[in-house]
Amino acid sequence: MQKIINNPQTVVDEMIEGVVKAMPETLSPTKNKRVLKYKNAPQKGRVGIVTGGGSGHKPAFVGYVGKNMVDAVAMGELFSSPPAKMFYDAFVAADGGAGVACLYGNYAGDNMNVKMAIEMAEDDDIVVKTVVANDDVPSAPKDKRETRRGVAGEILMWKVGGAKAAMGADLDGVIAAAQKAIDNTxxxxxxxxxxxxxxxxxxxxxxxxxxxxxxxxxxxxxxxxxxxxxxxxxxxxxxxxxxxxxxxxxxxxxxxxxxxxxxxxxxxxxxxxxxxxxxxxxxxxxxxxxxxxxxxxxxxxxxxxxxxxxxxDDELKECIDMECGCMGLTQLPK
Amino acid sequence: MQKIINNPQTVVDEMIEGVVKAMPETLSPTKNKRVLKYKNAPQKGRVGIVTGGGSGHKPAFVGYVGKNMVDAVAMGELFSSPPAKMFYDAFVAADGGAGVACLYGNYAGDNMNVKMAIEMAEDDDIVVKTVVANDDVPSAPKDKRETRRGVAGEILMWKVGGAKAAMGADLDGVIAAAQKAIDNTxxxxxxxxxxxxxxxxxxxxxxxxxxxxxxxxxxxxxxxxxxxxxxxxxxxxxxxxxxxxxxxxxxxxxxxxxxxxxxxxxxxxxxxxxxxxxxxxxxxxxxxxxxxxxxxxxxxxxxxxxxxxxxxDDELKECIDMECGCMGLTQLPK
Missing domain, CATH: 3.30.1180.20 (Dihydroxyacetone kinase; domain 2)
Incomplete structure (x- = not known):
């Protein structure tokens, strides 16, 4: 196994330490060391964008945290869902009072943990709505599209959701645009x-x-x-x-x-x-x-x-064109 | 050989076709299909930045062509120097009348071909000066530093040279800053x-x-x-x-x-x-x-x-901080 690591048990935590040190202009740690946030999040009155998933997909998911993109991320073990508490902590980190759009991929563990985290957030009066990405065509037939996995199309969902939130859309507006993004992907x-x-x-x-x-x-x-x-x-x-x-x-x-x-x-x-x-x-x-x-x-x-x-369509084009800045998907200047 | 290719003989040309199609907001083709330029190059009165080298190092070298970075690039075969004519065509593509800074790595083929290309450019009254990157410490002892290879430190040389040209420095000023960048790397x-x-x-x-x-x-x-x-x-x-x-x-x-x-x-x-x-x-x-x-x-x-x-130092910091935009090294917004 030709790998540049120290201890197979601690690769995710050590990676996160490196990420935090490498990008202080973009990322901030939170009390939960498996949750990182955009340094300017939460933004008062703006819908917060949250995602999360198993690690091992770098730059996903943490690489999409940044300006007009994702506000907070929950980082599980390699290829394993983050537990509910981690998603909940990400909701808290992203919530600026206008609610949280949790935009994530369709995996059993993530579905369960996001659902539990939403129940925890309800006790804090944090409103969370979700879009579940299911863009992977070969994973199920078209008439079972709701069972398909989310894959790289999630990046376009985050781009659209983050841009829509930056434009000042309310939670339903952000959710509708992100849902349209993944429905069109x-x-x-x-x-x-x-x-x-x-x-x-x-x-x-x-x-x-x-x-x-x-x-x-x-x-x-x-x-x-x-x-x-x-x-x-x-x-x-x-x-x-x-x-x-x-x-x-x-x-x-x-x-x-x-x-x-x-x-x-x-x-x-x-x-x-x-x-x-x-x-x-x-x-x-x-x-x-x-x-x-x-x-x-x-x-x-x-x-x-x-x-x-x-x-x-015109709405999605406007979202794709919007300036954004994160390690994974910085927009090129015109 | 598990590779996503069509024909081993045409990988570089096909790659370049893909690059041109993928980034019309940044790159333009030139008459020489192995030379690409920043879409806004040449910029009248601004020093042009040129580099080049063998292909196979993506995003280097073409990925560093863009705003306040490299203006034109010569792309050789895999791990092989571009011929002199290709460097010459890159000089022509980058020259806005203020001269060209050719910032490249210390390899025998590149040294020879750049030297011949400069002679060709002299006939056109294009002034070209060079900085030769030699940042790879293990490749020669310190007292033979001029024989060391150029490696990833070249990116910092391009960043500094491109920023200095964007600030309006003349050719000697750009060359001095790029030389300082590689001397400090x-x-x-x-x-x-x-x-x-x-x-x-x-x-x-x-x-x-x-x-x-x-x-x-x-x-x-x-x-x-x-x-x-x-x-x-x-x-x-x-x-x-x-x-x-x-x-x-x-x-x-x-x-x-x-x-x-x-x-x-x-x-x-x-x-x-x-x-x-x-x-x-x-x-x-x-x-x-x-x-x-x-x-x-x-x-x-x-x-x-x-x-x-x-x-x-303060000069290099100012260059590193400057906005830039290219596929390989887009600057994150503050």
């Missing part, structure tokens, strides 16, 4: 090599060299097929062919494209893949309004790539 | 696993599991020792112990810390390592003014990490 991943959780010491699933797992989840959840390793162009076509009909995205649509490496995928390869995705979308008359290509939502050192598409 | 890397060039199809060097190569270059150049794999804390101490005495950095200094993964190193591990670096610097009375932690200068999917430190 579809994602899919392909895995080429697994990752190893330090405490386990060996990969907890296998991808044979020469093959790829199509539709893999970002915790290594099985995909829809194991196939011979394809070219970037074939992968792009296969993923676009699954994602586009599902919403559907149609000729004339404008979209955000988010390509994320899963950890060890060179950025060089991500741009080659993105180039092929653009060709596939262009051939279908779908226009790219904004692109993100990079390691936005990873799984330790897993090798692979995910594609997320979000269909835009 | 020391770097070192540790490798845990090699990378594979697609055209070669297998790793061109070996790092045995359970070992690490201390002082490795980012093309896999041999380091100063192969040792048993250490903890993050031991690695941080070893690297600080090599870097700090070399300048030397002393008690009371303020520094920029730049930690870069080499490609497949999880961000989680990079923050753990950074946490230990901060402890080592703090114990020596060295204060961190600004930190960068991420995949800033990679070598395809190499596993490993580099540490760069830059000693600051």
């Amino acid at each position: 579809r994602s899919m991943g392909v895995g080429l090599a697994p990752c190893t959780i330090p405490e386990v010491g060996h990969p907890n699933f296998t991808i044979e060299p020469g093959t790829m797992e199509v539709g893999i989840g970002h915790h290594g959840e099985p995909g829809i097929a194991v196939k011979p390793l394809a070219t970037a162009k074939e992968m792009a076509k296969e993923m676009v062919d699954v994602i586009v009909p599902d919403l559907p995205f149609v000729n004339g649509d404008e979209v955000v494209v988010l390509v994320s490496g899963l950890g060890s995928t060179p950025l060089l390869e991500q741009y080659i893949f993105f180039n092929n995705v653009e060709e596939e979308l262009s051939a279908r008359g779908i226009k790219i309004y904004k692109s993100y290509v990079g390691n936005y939502f990873t799984s330790l050192e897993m090798n692979g790539i995910t594609l997320s598409l979000m269909k835009l | 020391r770097s070192m890397g540790v490798g845990l696993a090699p990378c594979t060039i697609p055209e070669v199809g297998h790793p061109n060097f070996t790092i045995e599991p359970g070992t690490m190569e201390v002082g490795i270059g980012h093309h896999g150049e041999p380091g100063i020792a192969v040792k048993p794999l250490a903890t993050a804390k031991e690695m941080a101490k070893e690297m600080v112990d090599v870097i700090v005495p070399d300048l030397p950095f002393v008690n009371g200094d303020e520094v920029v810390v730049l930690v870069s993964g080499l490609g497949s190193t999880p961000l989680l591990e990079q923050y753990i390592f950074f946490n230990n670096v901060e402890e080592e610097l703090s114990a020596r009375g060295i204060k961190i003014y600004k930190s960068y932690v991420g995949n800033y200068f990679t070598s395809l999917e190499m596993n490993g990490i580099t540490l760069s430190l830059m000693k600051l």
Whole structure:
């Protein structure tokens, strides 16, 4: 296990210590060492944005805490949900009196712990409403969309929710925009090599060299097929062919494209893949309004790539265009 | 070879096509398809900043083209210098009449090609001056510092040079600041696993599991020792112990810390390592003014990490603080 760590049991806490020291201009610690907040949160009268989940997906989730993005984050163990108290502490850290939008991914542990945390917050008169991301198309058929997992599309949900809160929308307005963002987003991943959780010491699933797992989840959840390793162009076509009909995205649509490496995928390869995705979308008359290509939502050192598409309308465009600043998704100046 | 590519012979050109499509708000193509420029370059009366080098180090070099950063970049084959004509075309793309600062790394091919390109530019009355980065401490002893390689410290050189040009300094002023930046910077890397060039199809060097190569270059150049794999804390101490005495950095200094993964190193591990670096610097009375932690200068999917430190004065602080915007190093808003 070729890893730069000290103790497999303390990787998350040590990582958080490093994150806090590295970004004092953006992040502040809270009384709960597993909860970090935007240094200017809570902002009085502004809806607070909270997320959380298992660690191991850096820069998600903590990397999306920042200006006009997420206000507080709950950080669980590697690939494990944060307990309810941690979500609750994040609600308290983010609440500026206008309520909290908890925007998170559809996993059993997170659903249970967020629900319990909301009950705890009710006792403090903190109003919390939720949007549950379910953008991962291969994880369930379309008629069971509510059971699909949340993956890299969550980043676009946070971007939209954070921008809407910054514009002064009330809690229902923020929730409606974030819900629209994820309803308009579809994602899919392909895995080429697994990752190893330090405490386990060996990969907890296998991808044979020469093959790829199509539709893999970002915790290594099985995909829809194991196939011979394809070219970037074939992968792009296969993923676009699954994602586009599902919403559907149609000729004339404008979209955000988010390509994320899963950890060890060179950025060089991500741009080659993105180039092929653009060709596939262009051939279908779908226009790219904004692109993100990079390691936005990873799984330790897993090798692979995910594609997320979000269909835009004027409201979503305005949110995507808004200035934001966080380690994971700083907006480029015009 | 688990790679997301189409044709090993065309990875660089396809990557560039993807980069151009992904960032129209920042980058523009030029007549030379291996030269990209900042969309607002050349800027009349402002010194142009040029760099270039072999591809495979994404986001370097093209990722540092942008606002108040690099104006034009020459992109060679994987780990190979761009030919002289490419550097020349980058000079032309960046020249706004105030001359060009070519800020690049100390490799034989780059030295030769930049020199030839400068001769070509002289015929066009384009004045080009250079700074040659040599921040990699383990690559040569201190009394042969001029022979050391340039590595991730180059990013800080570009940041300082770009900021100084944006402030309106003339060519000599930009060159002096960029030279000071690299003179004040020391770097070192540790490798845990090699990378594979697609055209070669297998790793061109070996790092045995359970070992690490201390002082490795980012093309896999041999380091100063192969040792048993250490903890993050031991690695941080070893690297600080090599870097700090070399300048030397002393008690009371303020520094920029730049930690870069080499490609497949999880961000989680990079923050753990950074946490230990901060402890080592703090114990020596060295204060961190600004930190960068991420995949800033990679070598395809190499596993490993580099540490760069830059000693600051007021001029360098002003340059580091200046707003900038490029894919590789967007400044976080205050």
